[in-house]
Amino acid sequence: MSVTIREPAVAGRFYPGNPEKLTADIGDYTTPTNAEKLAAIGCVVPHAGYMYSGHVAGAVYERLDLPKRFVILCPNHTGAGHPLAVMREGSWRTPLGDAAIDAELADQLLAAFPLTSEDADAHRTEHALEVQLPFLQILVPNFRFVPVAVGTGRFDVLSALGESIAKVVQSAAERVMVIASSDMNHYENDADTRVKDRLAIERLLALDAKGLYDVVHEKNISMCGYGPAVAMLTAAKRVGASRAELIKYATSGDVSGDRDMVVGYAGIAVL
Template identity: 40%
Template structure:
């Protein structure tokens, strides 16, 4: 199955030279090992710098497991893109057949194209991954809302099936949406503090008790728990920002963060 890029020229430039310049201007020089990276998925003009700084600061494995929210509401609840290829401005990236075959053994994960065909949350990350590690293969999962215990069970089932694989986990999520900058900064930091503590239950509770509109909270919870099963001990914040710094409108912003779990 071939997935054509659907938000190129909209969420990110459809021009290789422009992308290369953007990536080179914003990349980190120092790299470290990481089990998981949380990165934003808005248009590059708003969150691209944060995503580039975060991804370029880690030693990417040859395989990547991508977890992102389903914004469209179409398709399966936990949707795995089938074996195939995805288009990026740097060429074609292949789905990892071996990783996919093991993920398909998880009963809660269903192969599904519909959930992915118009979804932007993973597509916008792929050009960055492709540029900084062009020979990767990947598996792509989108998620709809789930209860906390379902997230934990999903992480445990994934681990049982892929624990002999080596891969980097990339979680795609923006943080609070469309409130003023002061409110968003406060809400985002409440969520980020729980992520930095590797406290997925605390993250779940604060997101709902404080009405934090973090679109990738479910992929983040699954990712945190999966990273802990792979031995993660700590996390660090690479950058937190919001859209107001770009468009000058501080009355309604979207928050973005880049976080590593190691």
């Protein structure tokens, strides 16, 4: 029986295609600190090109006590495939090797929430989840994950997805972390982006899924992964999360020097 391999779509563009260079870069982004590791239930991590947001993603992953199993939620930037697309078997390939899908968890999620669908098309060229995997491959060898591409903006569906994820996480024999892949506000000047991002970050830190949803829409915050973040927050609160911590925030202007049109990046742990 052939194994499904999802080939890398953005290696060499969003992150190095050379494994030695990729390993070195991730080492730079995850420089160890003496801070206590956080046993997070969930987190928000950015997904831009590593040169812009890798230092924020790395700060999150370095700070967390990472388990061996993950549900990774990402936005669907391409519009392809099912609105709630799960890959349930096989693996994802990066320059560092193959990362295995957690078929058991995937099957449980598909059974728990009938609005999800087994669908590889939504994932085929999506970058937002792929860029997380090299960090995990370096820091958590032999991890397993469930990839979920979120292409709906309906709060009731996002909330119900989170509730179903919580049931799956709570029934697992081992700890499972829920990762929401998201950048923050897009393509406004640095000052305005920081103001908008602070409004969204405040709701994230308050564990307020509905508040996050509302402020994104009311203030026109172009946070591409608000859907994954709403589902993650809902799941984390159901599992027992009581607080969140902003680990790092930056904009692309901090790297490029261009403050006229930036993208914001927040790294947040939910505990």
